Amino acid sequence: MTTNLFCLIQTLERQISINPKNNMKRVKDAIAYFNLDFSNIKKIHVAGTNGKGSVCKYLTEILTLAGYKVGTFVSPYLKVFNERILLNNRLISNQDLKLYLEKILNYNDTLDEKMSFFELLTVMAFLYFKDQEVDVIIIEVGIGGKLDVTNTINYDLSLVTNIGTDHIEKLGPTEIDILNNKIGILKENGTMFTTMDLKHKDYVIDYSRKINAQVFFVDKPEKLNDNPLRFILEGNQYELKMIGEYQLFNAALAIKGINYLFPNIKYETISKALCNAKWAGRLELINDTPKIYLDAAHNKEAAIALRESIEILFPNQKIVSIISILKGKDYQSFITELNKFSKRIIITSFPDPRLADLDKIKTDFPKIELIKDFNAALKEINNPCETYLITGSIHFLGYFLNNFKK
Incomplete structure (x- = not known):
């Protein structure tokens, strides 16, 4: 990456608005200024607390393999800024990004x-x-849905994963407030598929009827095997490269969305694409000896899903969790879940102005090990008989990947 491109990215990242409540109007004005007409383009909007990135990846893989020209917008990124914008499953080039x-x-x-x-x-x-x-x-939602600036255009299909309490300070204060924000991506006469908890079903269906829209709840498919993850959905068998119990929901949601919007795409194409799909930082094995896995879990719901997957996939392994956490996250619930399967939990720092108060976390959880120096924490990865899990923040995962030497 050139110095000039790096400076442009930094300039973009420093941009703020003095009137956040006017965000939708500003984006709509920009869309009009650039004369952006998407009426002849199929548009899919993906929201939810966890799993958005994986769903986007499955969709991208399927549609690209089927021969469509596909643009994908996701956030945040792990290693390079270009990961946010994909064309046919490939990162935007440095040249185009600069332009x-x-x-x-x-x-x-x-x-x-x-x-x-x-x-x-x-x-x-x-x-x-x-x-x-x-x-x-x-298009992956940034935060929430209804008032997210990605919601300034009309979509042909809305997909919602789960509903959790992440970003409650912006979307809350109650779970119903968060739910309303997420399902706000569903517009009049629109269609939504969702894997959210069935406890929300009556509320969501009532909402959809008020705007003459339709909602379909997607059940967890029947699992056949854990690793590789295989399952049956509507009589068809699929195999995933990605692991983790939560991928059953993500893959099923993507399949349902594709079957609805692109009924011409054959089962064989969907099956092959799902088997090829890989999304960095989702129970991703990056080192064999010792085994090191990365997972982008950073909230209570993701930690529960991670714990369920760990217990199924690695029932007899000694897990050492190395974590870092940003401000505003529910670290109590997150660490409580990690404690249920971790032999040790090490919390460390990395250069991010949003880093949480690690001393406070150590006070709340005296048994975790606080090693503030990142390089010192890395030295704890030294036992081939243990399995190491790097988690807590996608930004921490990115820093780890850029600084860990095999």
Whole structure:
């Protein structure tokens, strides 16, 4: 990555707006300015507390293999900024990233009321996909749904994973508030598929009827095997490269969405694509001796899903969890779940201004080991008889990947 591109990314990331409540209008104005018309493009919107990235990956893999030109927008990234914008399952090139960063930053310079980082990033992705003349766009929600700036266009299909309490300070204060925000991506006459808990079913269906929309709840498919993960859905058998019990829901949601919006895509294509799909940081094995897994879990619901998968996949292994946590996260619930399967929990730091108060966490959980120096914590990965789990923040995973030497 060139110095100039790095500086452009930094400039984008520093952009803030003095009037956050006006975010939707600013993005709609930008869409009008760039004359972005998506009426002839299939559009899929993906929301939910956990699993959005995996669902987007499955969809992208299937549609690309089926011969469609696919634009995918996801966030955040693990190693490089380019991961946020994909064309046919490949990262946007540095050359294109530079070009579109310059376009969107120049546009922002003309405004009296400046746009924020994520607003600009969203419009940049829209503009890039339009210029590339894609057939399909797959857009992951940033936070929530209803008031997220990705919700400024109309979609052909809405997919919602689960409903949890992450970002409750912005979306809450209650679970119903969060639910309303997530299902807000469903618009009048729209269609949604979801794997959320059935306790929400009556509420969501009532909401859909009020706007003349339809909602389909997707059940967990029948599992045949743990590793590789195999399952049956509507009489068809599938195998996943990704592991983890939660991938059953994610894959089933993607399959249902594809079958609805692209009924012409054959089972063989879907099956092959799912078997090829890999999404970094989702119970991902990055080292064999000792075994090191990365998982992007960072909230209570993800920690529960992670714990369930660990107990199934590694029932007799000694797990050492190395974690770092950002401010505002429910670390009590997160660490409580990790304690149920971890032989040791080591908490460490990494350079991020949003890093949580590690001393406070150590006080609340005296048995965890606080090793603030990241390199010192890495030295604890030294026993081939143990399995190491790196988790707690996707940003921490990215830092680990960029600094861990095999």
